[in-house]
Amino acid sequence: MTMNTMTSLLYTTVILCVAACAGSFPAPSRIFMSARVGSSAVLPCDCRNMSTQTPHVQWRTISETVFERRGGDLYQGERYEDRVDVPEDHLLKGDCSLELKNIRPDDAGVYESYLLVRRKKRSLRSQRVFLQSVELSVDETPEEDFSDRVAVADEAGVTSHYPQIIALSLLSSSLFHLF
Structure with missing residues (x-):
């Protein structure tokens, strides 16, 4: 794996974790x-x-x-x-x-x-x-x-937070494929 791929993978993981946690905190x-x-x-x-x-x-x-x-x-x-x-x-x-x-x-x-x-x-x-x-x-x-x-x-x-999680997931996936 190249350094850019590893960095991109790390960013994607962090974004997905933040997005997943956003819906788990009590409202x-x-x-x-x-x-x-x-x-x-x-x-x-x-x-x-x-x-x-x-x-x-x-x-x-x-x-x-x-x-x-x-x-x-x-x-x-x-x-x-x-x-x-x-x-x-x-x-x-x-x-x-x-x-x-x-x-x-x-x-x-x-x-x-x-x-x-x-x-x-x-x-x-x-x-x-x-x-x-x-x-x-x-x-x-x-x-x-x-x-x-x-x-x-x-x-x-x-109101549901799932649309935000989906949008962040799509964004991170797009970023991953760019790098």
């Missing part, structure tokens, strides 16, 4: 969703593994609190009044999913849910425990055009 805990203007969406969240008598859940965007519930007490952010809820009966069963109605274009963004847990029995301060991140995109396309779109995502809403 961040973010779900991607899309909803049409005027429709409703349920931003998923599960807190069944958290042990608390009266769950205190909070949904936030980067700039504001969207919704908060502890038992029968609730808070709805100003922009979200009468459009958001985490039903109390669902929350008591560990389902902290946020129901968002009458979606508007400015509802697009990243929503994060937290469980607020008291640090000590007598403490008034709470600790926020991250639960879920949901990125909502809002589609303003009329209903008849919306059904024509096709998204490539798995059941959890995570």
